Amino acid sequence: MKDVLLVYASMSGNTEAIADLIEEGLKEEKVNVTKIDVIDCDPDMLNAFNAIVLGAYTWGDGELPDEFLDLYDEMATLDLSDKQFAVFGSGDTAYEIFCGAVDLLEAMVEERNGVVAQQGLKIELSPDGEEEECKEFGRQFAKTVNLKTSV
Numbered sequence: 648m649k650d651v652l653l654v655y656a657s658m659s660g661n662t663e664a665i666a667d668l669i670e671e672g673l674k675e676e677k678v679n680v681t682k683i684d685v686i687d688c689d690p691d692m693l694n695a696f697n698a699i700v701l702g703a704y705t706w707g708d709g710e711l712p713d714e715f716l717d718l719y720d721e722m723a724t725l726d727l728s729d730k731q732f733a734v735f736g737s738g739d740t741a742y743e744i745f746c747g748a749v750d751l752l753e754a755m756v757e758e759r760n761g762v763v764a765q766q767g768l769k770i771e772l773s774p775d776g777e778e779e780e781c782k783e784f785g786r787q788f789a790k791t792v793n794l795k796t797s798v
């Protein structure tokens with residue numbers, strides 16, 4: 648079994664609902680998932696996993712939510728070169744920078760030499776009607792992780 652850490656921030660529940668669907672997809676591919684609200688995530692947890700899914704809604708003008716900043720700052724101090732990531736989030740196209748938090752997290756992963764294993768998932772508000780896309784995001788990441796570790 649592969650282990651995946653799934654960390655998310657959600658204020659009004661949309662990103663959490665996406666996280667739940669991604670978790671379902673991962674589990675369909677026989678992955679062990681540790682799903683945790685970023686508020687409860689000790690930044691040291693990043694060291695314990697090689698496959699990490701990050702999810703955040705976007706706040707302000709295309710910014711990360713405040714509760715993600717501790718983890719984000721910790722990432723800035725780490726060498727992520729042995730780790731694979733996938734990033735998702737909920738946003739609202741009424742704002743100028745749609746799902747900017749997804750782009751910020753991906754940029755940080757790449758800056759610290761981590762691998763962004765697949766294209767980020769940006770969902771308009773709730774995942775209603777896009778459940779399959781969210782589950783597939785999880786399945787796809789599970790397959791990438793398996794592929795990488797079984798070589």
Ligand SMILES: Cc1cc2nc3c(=O)[nH]c(=O)nc-3n(C[C@H](O)[C@H](O)[C@H](O)COP(=O)(O)O)c2cc1C
Pocket residue numbers: 656657658659660661662663704705706707708709710737738739740742743744745746747771772773
């Ligand atoms: C004050 C405020 C600022 C926001 N800024 C952005 C933004 O810059 N870009 C974006 O795509 N969405 C923005 N949003 C929309 C939220 O990201 C969106 O409502 C999201 O679904 C919330 O996710 P959650 O239910 O997981 O908390 C903003 C929402 C609020 C209330």
